[in-house]
Amino acid sequence: MKAVCLLSGGLDSATCLAYARKLGYECYALSFDYGQRHRVELEAARQVAEALGAAVFRVAKIDLRVFGHSALTADIAVPKGRDETQMNADIPITYVPARNTIFLSFALAWAEVLEAADIFIGVNALDYSGYPDCRPEFIEAFEKMANLATRVGVDGVTRVKIHTPLISLSKAEIVRYGVKLDVPFGLTWSCYDPTPEGRPCGACDSCVLRAKGFREAGVADAALGL
Amino acid sequence: MKAVCLLSGGLDSATCLAYARKLGYECYALSFDYGQRHRVELEAARQVAEALGAAVFRVAKIDLRVFGHSALTADIAVPKGRDETQMNADIPITYVPARNTIFLSFALAWAEVLEAADIFIGVNALDYSGYPDCRPEFIEAFEKMANLATRVGVDGVTRVKIHTPLISLSKAEIVRYGVKLDVPFGLTWSCYDPTPEGRPCGACDSCVLRAKGFREAGVADAALGL
Numbered sequence: 007m008k009a010v011c012l013l014s015g016g017l018d019s020a021t022c023l024a025y026a027r028k029l030g031y032e033c034y035a036l037s038f039d040y041g042q043r044h045r046v047e048l049e050a051a052r053q054v055a056e057a058l059g060a061a062v063f064r065v066a067k068i069d070l071r072v073f074g075h076s077a078l079t080a081d082i083a084v085p086k087g088r089d090e091t092q093m094n095a096d097i098p099i100t101y102v103p104a105r106n107t108i109f110l111s112f113a114l115a116w117a118e119v120l121e122a123a124d125i126f127i128g129v130n131a132l133d134y135s136g137y138p139d140c141r142p143e144f145i146e147a148f149e150k151m152a153n154l155a156t157r158v159g160v161d162g163v164t165r166v167k168i169h170t171p172l173i174s175l176s177k178a179e180i181v182r183y184g185v186k187l188d189v190p191f192g193l194t195w196s197c198y199d200p201t202p203e204g205r206p207c208g209a210c211d212s213c214v215l216r217a218k219g220f221r222e223a224g225v226a227d228a229a230l231g232l
Numbered sequence: 233m234k235a236v237c238l239l240s241g242g243l244d245s246a247t248c249l250a251y252a253r254k255l256g257y258e259c260y261a262l263s264f265d266y267g268q269r270h271r272v273e274l275e276a277a278r279q280v281a282e283a284l285g286a287a288v289f290r291v292a293k294i295d296l297r298v299f300g301h302s303a304l305t306a307d308i309a310v311p312k313g314r315d316e317t318q319m320n321a322d323i324p325i326t327y328v329p330a331r332n333t334i335f336l337s338f339a340l341a342w343a344e345v346l347e348a349a350d351i352f353i354g355v356n357a358l359d360y361s362g363y364p365d366c367r368p369e370f371i372e373a374f375e376k377m378a379n380l381a382t383r384v385g386v387d388g389v390t391r392v393k394i395h396t397p398l399i400s401l402s403k404a405e406i407v408r409y410g411v412k413l414d415v416p417f418g419l420t421w422s423c424y425d426p427t428p429e430g431r432p433c434g435a436c437d438s439c440v441l442r443a444k445g446f447r448e449a450g451v452a453d454a455a456l457g458l
Contacts, residue, residue, distance in 0.1 A: 067295045073345045104341035107381045111337040115330035119299045144380040151373035155333045155365045 008122035015050030022128030024187035050195035086209035106139035177219025192228030234348035241276030248354030250413035276421035312435035332365035403445025418454030
């Protein structure tokens with residue numbers, strides 16, 4: 007059975023892909039080149055897809071810079087050294103407008119071409135860094151829309167299903183789950199703002215959440231050579 | 233008041249933009265370079281946007297060919313000379329998987345950046361050539377999702393609204409409405425499969441529906457020099 011799996015190269019989406027593989031899906035992994043400053047994650051995604059036995063790995067090039075206005079795509083500084091209270095107080099500048107909506111729309115297009123009814127996305131609503139499009143109510147609404155948008159939904163039999171196996175897990179739980187699923191964490195990439203030497207900065211929200219997750223799980227982060 | 237207006241260069245989206253302008257919106261017109269074989273429509277869109285006084289016209293480049301499988305983006309012949317029964321019998325090969333979902337997602341991203349709550353799209357459910365993502369129930373579901381996806385929806389006050397002024401009009405009614413709104417029909421482009429000389433083919437579904445619309449409205453089609 008075919009499934010489209012969104013893959014960013016980070017540890018959440020890698021764990022999500024590993025989960026889909028464990029369920030026996032033939033996985034079509036999809037990454038996006040959207041002008042992100044941390045394009046190194048695309049190489050991580052490719053390696054993760056290969057290591058986890060995805061059937062196909064594809065990068066869709068989309069131009070989100072045409073709208074500007076996010077620290078991940080525009081020339082705005084990535085915030086550093088924030089604690090969780092600060093992260094959760096507001097939607098941060100690293101939020102890319104409507105990003106998950108756009109990513110899921112592309113996944114839906116590919117699913118339709120493949121005649122696949124299953125889409126996997128590694129969002130989680132706990133350590134979600136304040137992004138509105140990581141919440142369960144968003145995913146449910148997307149799924150309803152998807153079933154009206156496409157051939158798949160129109161046949162009245164097949165139902166598009168958006169799978170979010172990590173949605174209610176903490177970062178530490180995701181790390182522990184990933185260990186069970188043999189996720190190659192050493193290949194994953196989380197940092198929003200790599201150093202000139204190509205190392206994680208250690209201070210952006212994504213680095214902070216990752217470090218916290220590994221620490222709380224009591225697991226060494228292979229990506230940092232720890 | 234700002235609005236994002238999807239603009240394909242065809243007569244429906246041109247009429248939709250003219251309507252938004254008449255309502256007094258400051259219009260941000262958005263077209264897509266998605267590898268369509270009829271890229272000539274992008275130049276039509278630019279001219280229409282200018283003629284109707286859009287504040288900004290932007291083309292987002294997105295790669296839908298990465299998934300293939302539509303006569304509009306892949307090397308599959310565009311069907312010709314079909315009557316309406318044939319058009320409505322099945323979802324045609326010119327349907328681009330999840331296209332309106334993707335287009336609306338980009339419009340949503342731009343709306344969020346602009347802090348605009350209004351999006352206009354010229355879909356219509358009557359002469360819709362069998363596309364599932366032109367139906368009112370799809371639009372409603374998208375709107376619900378959009379209000380959960382974004383900053384705009386999260387503030388609890390602003391509501392994203394997807395405007396579909398043409399949704400229940402026939403092609404002839406759209407033409408008549410366009411005449412009232414001074415739509416520059418001579419600048420619009422509908423054909424899916426231009427001749428080598430750059431003229432409309434006259435036989436694809438889009439040409440057939442356009443010709444029928446003008447004929448039934450009793451209006452000459454300026455684009456054909458009639």
